[in-house]
Amino acid sequence: MTNRPEGDARAARNERREAARQRAQRARTQQKRRQRGTRLGLQIGLGVVLLAAVAVVTLVLVDSVKPAGPGPSTMSQGGITIGEGLRPVRASSSSPTPDATDASDPVRITMYVDYLCDTCAQFEDANSEYIASLVDSGAATVDIHPVAVLTNRSQGTKYSLRAANAAACVADRSPDQFYAVNQALFARQPDQGTSGLTDAQLERLVTGVDGVQDAAAIRDCIQDQTYAKWVDERTADVTGGDIPGSSLDEFPGPPLVLVNGKQYELTAPITNDDFRTFVVSAAGASDATPSPTATPTPSASASAG
Incomplete structure (x- = not known):
């Protein structure tokens, strides 16, 4: 007798095992391919996200370092010079220094102000009309x-910046009324720690200041914050x-x-008498030495909603 039937059965089992092994190998190969495809898709997707994030960050950085546009032509050195008749005068190519003041020149008063600064408002209240009379x-x-500064x-509303931008809008569009607008901004100064005036206000x-020209353009300038970046810079x-x-x-x-x-050291309280004395002292023997008893001229009126 032979063992052929038993050998045939063994061979059949071997064939089945081999077929199962091959199927398992193919399944593993397909699984690896799917995993590689998934990883590749994730890598591509992550790359796209990273590229988009880099692009956004780059745009933000570029915008943040982009230089501010030019300020108003009447404020070439960052400030507007008000002269006789309370009208602006064109700034020279370079701001004068103390040594550059000629004895025959008018006394030059320079002020750096923040429209949310309460001490600035106190100085304005005590001395604005006196300065206006001299000018x-x-x-x-x-x-x-x-x-x-x-x-x-102002609770995140950036009132100080918005008010300075509004002043720059006036310097650009209606410079003859700048001094009166400066007075009006201090007259309606909000308290620090509040949200301040809205853009509409x-x-x-x-x-609303008497004589202001080109009101529509000034409103657009305030809404668009045209000079905000310049003021910030x-x-x-x-x-x-x-x-300067x-x-x-x-x-x-x-x-x-x-x-x-010459820097004026603020007194407490701030008084006009003290500032008048300082002006005369700083002016020295100049032919333009102002009288400390000059009669103030009425300031321009303002109406606000």
């Missing part, structure tokens, strides 16, 4: 530099020690008041 008569000029003190305040320069009209290399904070380049 209006031609005895002095005043350079007003709006800065935004207190931008983070700023528009009504600024365009100028503020950074000033706080970094670049202070001064020999100072460190900004003491607003208000910074100079007369012929």
Whole structure:
């Protein structure tokens, strides 16, 4: 007798095992392929996400380092110079330093102000009409530099920056009324720690000042914050020690008041008598020495909603 049937059965089992092994190998191969495809898809997707994130970050960085556009033509050095008749005068190519003041020149008053600075408002309240009388008569000029040092003190609304931008809008579109608008902004100064005036309120305040021209363009300028980046850049320069009209290399904070380049040390309380005395002293023997008893001229009125 032979074992053929048993051998045939063994062979059949071997064939089945081999077939099962091959099927398992093919399944493993297919699984590996699917896993490689999944990993490749994840890698491609992650790469796309990373590229998009890099693109967004790059755009943000580029926008953040992009230089601010030019400021108003009347504020080439960051401030507007107001002269006789309370009208702006064109700034020279370089701001005068204390040594550059000629005895025959009008006394030069320079002010760095923040429209949310309460000490600035106190100085304005005590001395604005006196300064206006000197400037209006031609005895002095005043350079007003709006800065935004207190931008983070208005519940996130950046009122200090928005108000300085509004002032720059007026310097651009209606410079003859800048001094009156400057007075109006201080007259309606909000308290620090509040949200301040809204853009709509700023528009009504600024365009409500008597004589303001091009009101529609000023409203658009305030809404678009046309000069906000420029104000921010100028503020950074000033706080970094670049202070036109001064020999100072460190900004003491607003208000910074100079007369012929000499820093006025604020008193407590701030009084007009003290500032008048300082003006006469800083002016020295100049032919333009103003009288400390000059009669103030009425300031321009403002109406705000």
